[in-house]
Amino acid sequence: MAAKKSSKTNITPQALPRQHSFFENVWDVVRQIPKGRVTTYGAIAKYLGSGMSARMVGWAMNAAHVLPDVPAQRVVNRMGMLSGKMHFGTPTRMEELLQKDGVAVQEDVVVDFAQRFWDPTIELVL
DNA sequence: CCTTTGACTCACT
C-alpha cells in the first residue's frame, strides 16, 4: 500500500459526489422530502447535528445540481421564501417546480409555509 | 496557502 498518488485529481466534484461528505447527508434528507412538502436549511442543518450551519446546506444545494434526485426547490429559507430561485437557471424555475409539486407560491414565498413545513428532525426521528 | 464568499439563522442592541 504505500503507493500513494501524488495527484489529487482522483475525483471530480462535479460528477462524483462522495458518500461521507456533509453534502451527501443533506441530499439524503432532501430526497426524502415528500411531494407537496417543503423544508428549511436550518431544519436540515439541525438534523445533521451541526448546529445551525444552514449556510453549508445552501452550498450542498449548489453541488446538488448534478443530482437528479435532489429536489432543491423544496428547500427554502426560514421565512419560506425561495431564496435560491436565482440559482435554478431561471428566476422562475424553482417556483414552477414547486407549483408542479402542488405547492402554492406567491411573490416568491410558499403559501401556508408553516403548514407545508416538513421537519426531518420530526419526520425522520426514526 | 490564506482570504473571501456563500441558496442562512439567531441574538442582541
Place this chain on the structure above:
DNA sequence: CAGTGAGCCAAAG
C-alpha cells in the same frame, strides 16, 4: 418593534 452583527463550516479564488 426593528435593524445590525456575529456565528457557522466548507469550497472557490
